[in-house]
Amino acid sequence: xxxxxxxxxxxxxxxxxxxxxxxxxxxxxxxxxxxxxxxxxxxxxxxxxxxxxxxxxxxxxxxxxxxxxxxxxxxxxxxxxxxxxxxxx
Numbered sequence: 001x002x003x004x005x006x007x008x009x010x011x012x013x014x015x016x017x018x019x020x021x022x023x024x025x026x027x028x029x030x031x032x033x034x035x036x037x038x039x040x041x042x043x044x045x046x047x048x049x050x051x052x053x054x055x056x057x058x059x060x061x062x063x064x065x066x067x068x069x070x071x072x073x074x075x076x077x078x079x080x081x082x083x084x085x086x087x088x089x
Contacts, residue, residue: 001013001016002081003034005088005089006033007033007034007035007045007049008031008032008033008034009029009030009031009032009033009034010030011030012029012030016029017029019065019072020032020037020065020067033045037065037066038063038064038065038066039063039064039065039066039071040063040064044063048061048063048078052078052079052080053080056079056080057077057078057079057080058076058077058078058079059077060075060076060077061075061076061077061078062074062075063076
């Protein structure tokens with residue numbers, strides 16, 4: 001999965017799409033804010049971004065995602081995508 005600099009999903013592979021969407025292929029999760037998916041909301045998203053900015057990556061971070069029908073525990077890893085000049089994209 002990838003997000004833009006404001007936290008909106010720009011790409012999600014099929015596995016992530018099926019995990020988040022209430023019915024597989026029923027909706028496209030592109031354009032949804034990640035903070036809207038975390039059970040911790042915007043504070044959780046900010047915490048994750050602070051870790052990414054400080055350490056450059058996040059490995060095996062435990063959190064939960066809210067789906068319409070349940071709360072889903074996840075273990076996630078992430079990194080910042082940078083261009084040739086090192087700017088975060």
